[in-house]
Amino acid sequence: NAGVMQNPRHLVRRRGQEARLRCSPMKGHSHVYWYRQLPEEGLKFMVYLQKENIIDESGMPKERFSAEFPKEGPSILRIQQVVRGDSAAYFCASSASLNTEAFFGQGTRLTVV
């Protein structure tokens, strides 16, 4: 039973390019969370999705960031026109339902040069 899979593990982008981060939840999980973590800082909530629906995106920057969780396929976190401040570790977590424990992927480390 594979865990939460994130890819790529490391991503390097030049300023102005687009970054696409993928998250495949654990089998049977329909709830996905995305978090960002800057060096030496805590996890910062970005967005919470269920299949085909964004439930809470209060942590997402208003511009350049978007997320989706289609009926088929992984959840995608998309960052357009990346800037150096977007460099961080992006973690995805999935859970089977509300109020149950969530399991994390190994994260994608984005570096903007």
Next chain:
Amino acid sequence: RKEVEQDPGPFNVPEGATVAFNCTYSNSASQSFFWYRQDCRKEPKLLMSVYSSGNEDGRFTAQLNRASQYISLLIRDSKLSDSATYLCVVSTVSGGGADGLTFGKGTHLIIQP
């Protein structure tokens, strides 16, 4: 998003000692509670769920106080390998939608030989 607050530490504790952390949450409608552990530059991993009656797993004991809105984690006979950041997590479903999981910023524990 509702707040989950933790003392960031660091807690410097000699090996073999007992250490306890508290975490307070602001939303009285919160329903599920968890402790996670995060090692440097890695993904958070579930340590234990916190039940109303309290629960114990080996050297770790978690307790919930709904009236005062805090949860605690006690580590007995601490080991060097317990050095990590401990994250308090609260799950809430509000009337207007799902809040999902909210993470505290973590308490940094350093076990010293």
